[in-house]
Amino acid sequence: MAEGERTATRGGVKSSLRTLEILELLASDDERRSIAEIARELGIPRSSLHGLMHTMADRGWLQTDASGTRYGLGIRSLLAGTSYIETDDVVALSGSALDRIADRTGETVHLGRLDGADVVYLAKRESVHPLRMYSAVGRRLPAHATALGKVLLARTEPARLDALLGRGPLVALTPETIVDRARLDEELDRIRTDGYAVDRGENSLGITCFAVALAGDGSLNAVSCSLPDARLDAGHRAEIVAALADGAREIDTLLGRRGR
Known part of the structure; x- marks a missing residue:
């Protein structure tokens, strides 16, 4: 391969990586960003971003606000995500x-x-009650701050956990979030013993969430049920955990028949 061809190949790879980094950054939260902010957060020269951002916007992967200066994900990003889920x-x-869990628990x-x-929401069933937690399919949250994430971290090998989380303080979403790795490790041990995880206001204050992992080897999936603390009592807690365990077994059975 000629030197010019090698340079073009490297440049193409760099552009592809930058495109993915931009999409991942804008998908990480609900905030729109200016080119200057994106350049600063990703460590990419602004001069290198202008053409790339405009091209992505022209193709519908990004969109701007009314001022035309702040960027967020565009409709083609939504279509790609929807296709993945479908x-x-x-x-x-x-x-x-999921329907049966929702019917049993409300x-x-x-x-x-x-x-x-992180943990990503892939599907959702709404509560029958007007007072409920905010969430949306596609939302991404730190795994250590959610029941869904913790029940899956409990299935992760220690070396992999260290690579994912490090040993230093973890980010706090609320004052109840477990940010100390030693405390989190103790929590994960309890989850392995109990067979389910509990998030006690660690993601959203006033909301308790229970989660059960799918049982397949290497499964990265779990089901959860969330409710305001005002509706939680011992009987409802037991019913929720039982409904989640039954639902996880049902999904595992169907996946086994499909051969995963």
């Missing part, structure tokens, strides 16, 4: 089980997946 076996096969139900140090 073609995912776990999501497709979990629908009836509360908000999620299917989530571990993605690095």
Whole structure:
């Protein structure tokens, strides 16, 4: 390969990486960002971003606000994410089980997946009550601050946990979030013993969430049920944990028949 061809190849890879970094940054929260902010957060020269950002906006992967200066994800990003969910076996096969959990508990139900140090909501069933937690399919949260994430971290090998979380303080979403790794490790030990995880206001104050992991080897998926503390009592807690365990077994059975 000639030197010019090698340079072009490297440049193409760099542009691809930068495109992915931009999409991942803008997908990490609900904030729109200016080119200057994106350049600063990603460590990319502003001069290198202008053409790339405009191209992504022209193709619909990004969109701007009314001022034309602040960027967020565009409709093609939504279509790509929707296509992923619609073609995912776990999501497709979990629908009836999620419905049954929601019917039994009357509360908000999620299917989530571990993605690095985060958990991502892949499916949701709404609570029958007007007072409920805020969430949306595609939302990403730190795994250590959610029941969904903790029940999946409890299935992760120690070396992998250290690589994902490090040994230093973890980010706090509320004053109740476990930010000390030693405390989190103790919590994960309890989860392994109990078979389910509990998030006690660690993600949203006043909201308790329970989660059970799917049982397949290497599964990165779990189901959860969330409700305001005002509706939680011992009987409801037992019913929620039982409904989640039954739902997880149902999904595992269907995935086993499909051959995962």
